[in-house]
Amino acid sequence: MYFKHFFLKIFSQIRSLLLIFLNIFEKSETRLYPEENLRLSSRYRGRIILTCTPNGEERCVACGLCAAVCPVGCIALEKTEQKNGRWFSKFFRINFSRCIFCGLCEEACPTAAIQLIPDVELGDFKRKNLIYEKNNLLISGTGKKKKYDYYVFSGVTLKNVSMGKKLHRKNKIDIKSLLP
Numbered sequence: 314m315y316f317k318h319f320f321l322k323i324f325s326q327i328r329s330l331l332l333i334f335l336n337i338f339e340k341s342e343t344r345l346y347p348e349e350n351l352r353l354s355s356r357y358r359g360r361i362i363l364t365c366t367p368n369g370e371e372r373c374v375a376c377g378l379c380a381a382v383c384p385v386g387c388i389a390l391e392k393t394e395q396k397n398g399r400w401f402s403k404f405f406r407i408n409f410s411r412c413i414f415c416g417l418c419e420e421a422c423p424t425a426a427i428q429l430i431p432d433v434e435l436g437d438f439k440r441k442n443l444i445y446e447k448n449n450l451l452i453s454g455t456g457k458k459k460k461y462d463y464y465v466f467s468g469v470t471l472k473n474v475s476m477g478k479k480l481h482r483k484n485k486i487d488i489k490s491l492l493p
């Protein structure tokens with residue numbers, strides 16, 4: 314029994330050395346970050362942004378669904394309204410020190426305003442610096458959904474603005490066609 318264990322251990326050592334020797338000639342997987350950029354998938358769930366419509370209007374209508382669905386409660390916002398009736402957020406705050414990057418806020422958002430992007434460089438020495446306000450989150454671009462404008466697709470009309478009317482009438486949905 315003693316000799317059996319002894320030879321098994323010797324065999325295990327030789328096998329490990331052999332595997333190390335074979336892998337010496339393999340291509341290294343080590344990335345010299347931060348000198349070398351990380352290669353993240355475009356669907357990677359990293360930093361959160363707020364996007365705008367193709368017309369440059371804020372997409373967020375302050376419905377609060379993202380805050381309601383967030384499992385850690387790290388989103389805070391308040392709704393306000395423009396003169397034409399369009400809703401937007403008075404303030405929008407995300408506490409990244411609590412965010413777990415689950416992506417549920419993005420799933421819940423009806424306007425595609427909130428999006429997670431492949432950026433992981435959020436580290437900071439002070440926790441309060443991880444509280445991002447609207448001006449830190451809002452970008453002027455559309456993000457992943459290039460042509461999406463919630464007001465146009467939903468057919469919502471605003472005072473003195475004809476947005477949504479045309480498209481809504483042209484692509485009127487026949488709800489009966491959805492019945493089984």
Ligand code: SF4
Nearest residue numbers: 383412413415416418
């Ligand atoms: S990614 Fe998840 S945890 Fe982070 S804000 Fe969105 S819902 Fe909350």
Ligand code: SF4
Nearest residue numbers: 373374376377379422
């Ligand atoms: S980001 Fe989306 S889900 Fe969150 S409040 Fe704005 S519109 Fe609603």
